[in-house]
Amino acid sequence: MRNLSKYLFLFYAFWTIVTYTSVANAAEWKVEEFKIDEDKLRDHEIQTFEKTFKDPDQKEGETKGIMGVLLIDAPYDVVWEVISDWEKQGEFVPGLEYFKVKYIFPNGSPLQWHSLVEGQLDIPFVSFRYTLDAVFNKDEGTMIWNMLTPEDITGYQSQKVDVRASDEERLKNIEGFGKIKSYNDIQTIYYYAPIVEVSVPIPGFVEDIISRVSLSRYLEAIKNRAEEVHQRARIESPKRVADSVDEIEFE
Numbered sequence: 001m002r003n004l005s006k007y008l009f010l011f012y013a014f015w016t017i018v019t020y021t022s023v024a025n026a027a028e029w030k031v032e033e034f035k036i037d038e039d040k041l042r043d044h045e046i047q048t049f050e051k052t053f054k055d056p057d058q059k060e061g062e063t064k065g066i067m068g069v070l071l072i073d074a075p076y077d078v079v080w081e082v083i084s085d086w087e088k089q090g091e092f093v094p095g096l097e098y099f100k101v102k103y104i105f106p107n108g109s110p111l112q113w114h115s116l117v118e119g120q121l122d123i124p125f126v127s128f129r130y131t132l133d134a135v136f137n138k139d140e141g142t143m144i145w146n147m148l149t150p151e152d153i154t155g156y157q158s159q160k161v162d163v164r165a166s167d168e169e170r171l172k173n174i175e176g177f178g179k180i181k182s183y184n185d186i187q188t189i190y191y192y193a194p195i196v197e198v199s200v201p202i203p204g205f206v207e208d209i210i211s212r213v214s215l216s217r218y219l220e221a222i223k224n225r226a227e228e229v230h231q232r233a234r235i236e237s238p239k240r241v242a243d244s245v246d247e248i249e250f251e
Helices: 038-042 076-084 086-091 150-158 204-246
Strands: 047-054 062-072 096-104 112-123 126-137 142-147 171-184 187-198
Touching: 038 062, 062 204, 076 171, 076 187, 076 204, 086 096, 126 171, 187 204
Parallel strands: none
Antiparallel strands: 047 062, 062 187, 096 112, 112 126, 126 142, 142 171, 171 187
């Protein structure tokens, strides 16, 4: 067994209530800084990029992040609907038992919202419960999330917000970043960069499986679902038009 003090699990401000945590660190991914291989992109190959983040709360120490990039054959709006529906993400994220939205901050809209989401992650030998602070912006195509700290939990509970403490003895931190960009009218690029830091012994073969497989499985699952939704809409749309024409009464 190896003790993983910092471990990547590749899975995944203006509100009236006081917000206790910042999501700025996960937003440090600047997708324009990374050179995408256009041939691989058009061939629907997953491309990965690494970045090292300094811990702002410590003079020493850093976290390595990895971002996966994939082209999806579906329009921007379709891909956004799939990736932003977090209560269905258990279908795509390996090891995720569930996501449950515990609180939606007021003053949001269908284009931009802020929520607290509880999750349960179960992988071999390890199980975690946690709550994430997640911010969604459809116009920018971004999702940014961070795990609530014990201080955050206490603050929200004092305001009668139904959140539970994370399993902090085993789980140090979760944060992440997702972004979509239109490639053309019918294709969308998806950038996905989750980080999980744990402090529990995990067998080496488990670490290897997670690091090699989880990111690609998630991206492929999202791609398949978005393309399925898009194709279904293309098939059903002419049928709805035909049904509407059949319903017209001629005098």
